[in-house]
Amino acid sequence: MRKVLFYAPLALFLVLALFLLSGLFSDPRERESASLNKALPDFALADLMQPQHIWTAEQLKGQTFLLNVWGTWCPTCNAELGYLSELRAMGVKIVGLYYELPRDPAFDAPFDLAVLQQDVTQKLAQHGDPYQFNILDLERSLALDLGVSGAPETFIVDADGIVRAHHIGDINPQVWRTKLAPLYQQWSQP
Amino acid sequence: MKQLITSILSLLLLFGATLLQADEILSFDNEAERQLYQQLTAELRCPQCQNQNIADSNAIVAVDMRQKTYQLVREGHDRAQVLDYMKNRYGDFVHYQPPFNRYTLWLWLAPLLLLTGLAGVGLYRRKQQLPLANDTQQQGLDTELDQLIERYRSKKP
Numbered sequence: 001m002r003k004v005l006f007y008a009p010l011a012l013f014l015v016l017a018l019f020l021l022s023g024l025f026s027d028p029r030e031r032e033s034a035s036l037n038k039a040l041p042d043f044a045l046a047d048l049m050q051p052q053h054i055w056t057a058e059q060l061k062g063q064t065f066l067l068n069v070w071g072t073w074c075p076t077c078n079a080e081l082g083y084l085s086e087l088r089a090m091g092v093k094i095v096g097l098y099y100e101l102p103r104d105p106a107f108d109a110p111f112d113l114a115v116l117q118q119d120v121t122q123k124l125a126q127h128g129d130p131y132q133f134n135i136l137d138l139e140r141s142l143a144l145d146l147g148v149s150g151a152p153e154t155f156i157v158d159a160d161g162i163v164r165a166h167h168i169g170d171i172n173p174q175v176w177r178t179k180l181a182p183l184y185q186q187w188s189q190p
Numbered sequence: 191m192k193q194l195i196t197s198i199l200s201l202l203l204l205f206g207a208t209l210l211q212a213d214e215i216l217s218f219d220n221e222a223e224r225q226l227y228q229q230l231t232a233e234l235r236c237p238q239c240q241n242q243n244i245a246d247s248n249a250i251v252a253v254d255m256r257q258k259t260y261q262l263v264r265e266g267h268d269r270a271q272v273l274d275y276m277k278n279r280y281g282d283f284v285h286y287q288p289p290f291n292r293y294t295l296w297l298w299l300a301p302l303l304l305l306t307g308l309a310g311v312g313l314y315r316r317k318q319q320l321p322l323a324n325d326t327q328q329q330g331l332d333t334e335l336d337q338l339i340e341r342y343r344s345k346k347p
Binding site: 005028031032033034101140143145146 | 237238240249250251253254255258277278279280281283311314
């Protein structure tokens with residue numbers, strides 16, 4: 001018993017040190033999304049380029065795809081466009097959820113779809129266009145329902161419209177290889 | 191010079207005034223709704239920024255969540271309903287008060303275990319020390335000490 005008591009402080013210290021050490025390498029922004037393994041929330045949002053077309057959750061069923069939350073205002077999103085385009089070329093279906101910034105009526109010009117379309121077309125021509133189509137989330141309502149905290153974020157949605165994975169931050173070759181590709185493979189199996 | 195300072199100061203005041211006006215001005219039906227809104231925005235955590243509540247943060251998502259909270263409160267939802275709404279979307283992370291479940295069990299259990307452990311060690315050590323006082327060895331030492339004191343006193347003139 002004396003020996004046990006003698007080594008107890010050392011043991012406590014080691015446990016604490018290990019605990020704190022693991023904290024050094026953990027990502028404080030990493031957390032499990034509440035949307036995981038739930039169906040996409042119901043929505044009816046216009047296509048960014050063809051606003052007369054309204055997308056609903058039902059229309060997105062049938063094939064596993066990446067739902068990529070992005071905006072031209074977000075530098076990290078622009079940076080990942082190139083690699084996402086490569087993924088598209090490899091046969092990955094990517095749908096954009098355009099995350100529009102809120103407008104302050106006192107300072108900002110009112111929303112103009114034509115200006116946004118021009119901006120998007122220019123950015124996609126510059127960096128690459130990974131998207132089959134873009135859904136315009138003007139009020140960020142679908143983003144709120146999905147628990148999006150900012151851009152870029154990406155969800156993997158399976159053929160039945162169930163959200164299967166969530167990634168905060170950009171997609172680069174390493175993230176794709178180690179984290180998202182296995183999940184994408186897993187949930188694309190028929 | 192004085193005039194310049196006055197004009198700069200008045201300009202600053204002017205800008206300050208417009209900035210204040212740009213802040214959110216929300217109207218509520220009654221004081222209870224206002225308090226509920228203030229309480230909720232103070233309790234809900236911004237998912238984008240580290241350790242800020244949504245009342246404090248101007249991140250896009252915090253602004254949206256404030257708006258949603260305002261809308262839900264105005265629609266007559268109570269505290270639990272608004273919290274559920276947010277937790278369904280952003281997880282338990284979004285509320286500053288952690289729920290009691292199998293992941294957070296240790297938050298409550300660890301201090302209790304530590305206290306009982308400390309009390310246990312304390313009791314054990316007391317038990318060890320008490321019989322030591324009645325030890326024959328200790329008694330021997332005591333008599334030896336008495337003798338030494340006696341000898342020292344008898345040497346004194």
